[in-house]
Amino acid sequence: MWLKYGVNKEGILICIEDITRGKTSLKCPYCNGGLTAKKGKVKEHHFAHNDQTCRPIANREFPTLPLYDNFNIQLSNKDLTQLKLLWQEYGAKNYPISSYLVIPGLLKAGMLRKNVYIKPLEYEFSDLGKVPVGALELTLFNDVQSPLLLKKRLLLELALKHAEYKNAPDLAYRLTDLKLYRAQLQRILSSSLYFLEIETNIGTLYKILYCLPLIFLNWARTCR
Structure with missing residues (x-):
């Protein structure tokens, strides 16, 4: 799992896609350590710690949106x-x-x-x-994903309440998990998916674009 969010001076979560590569002023939401934005051409864009990676990132999974980044649904x-x-x-x-x-x-x-x-x-x-075999119709995909998104959020909320009740040592981690998940969910709800069908001399290509409204507007202007 890659860390995709850092925290700015105002305490706001900032996505890796919204900043340039290199050292940043952002902090890790789990340990408050400094972060560097890794945005190369091989690995997924992510934040890396300037110093040693903290335990919550190294030894446990932090929450991601079901079906959004990983279509094999964590199967072995x-x-x-x-x-x-x-x-x-x-x-x-x-x-x-x-x-x-x-x-x-x-x-x-x-x-x-x-x-x-x-x-x-x-x-x-x-x-x-x-879904993992690429056979689900696009029109049915949201019917499958939406309940999973809500179920995951509910599980995170219940885990936080349990940690609060027990005053568990990982209480701060549970709270950060929920904040990260909500930030990811808010991001996709404020964005759009665009389905493109492109005819080429070697056949028809299909692509789905994930765009924030302003990003897509700039992209559309560039393509004109």
Whole structure:
């Protein structure tokens, strides 16, 4: 997981995409250490500590938006490989999946669901399970993602309340987790996704652009 937000002097969370690369005046939201914006061409854009990386960043995961940055939904390599095989052999052909082919990790992650109309018991792909294999229609994507976004926020809020009740040593971390998640959620709610279909001499290309309104306006002017 990469740290995507730093805190400015006013205590406001600033996204890595809103600043230039190099050393910044921003601080780590967990330890208040100085940060450098890493914005190269190989790794994801992220903040790195000027000194030693703090424990909350190094030893634990901080919250990210479900399905937004990672479409494999945190499946293990084994589960993801099995899911792709099942799609090729069964899902893409609308064939039912026998229960002996289903591994527990896929059921726990909600990738497959029971088909109650077929006896004996067999399974089929859920809408969520179609996401990692690129088979979910774009019009249905928000129906899948929105409940996951709200569920994740609720879990973070409950974790914070529990830490407050217990006066737990990680109380400050839990509060920061929730602040980071809310900042990410607010950012995508104030932005737009644009679907482009581009005809080329080698075929049709599809691309989804994530843009803040002003950024997209400037981009559109440049393309004219």
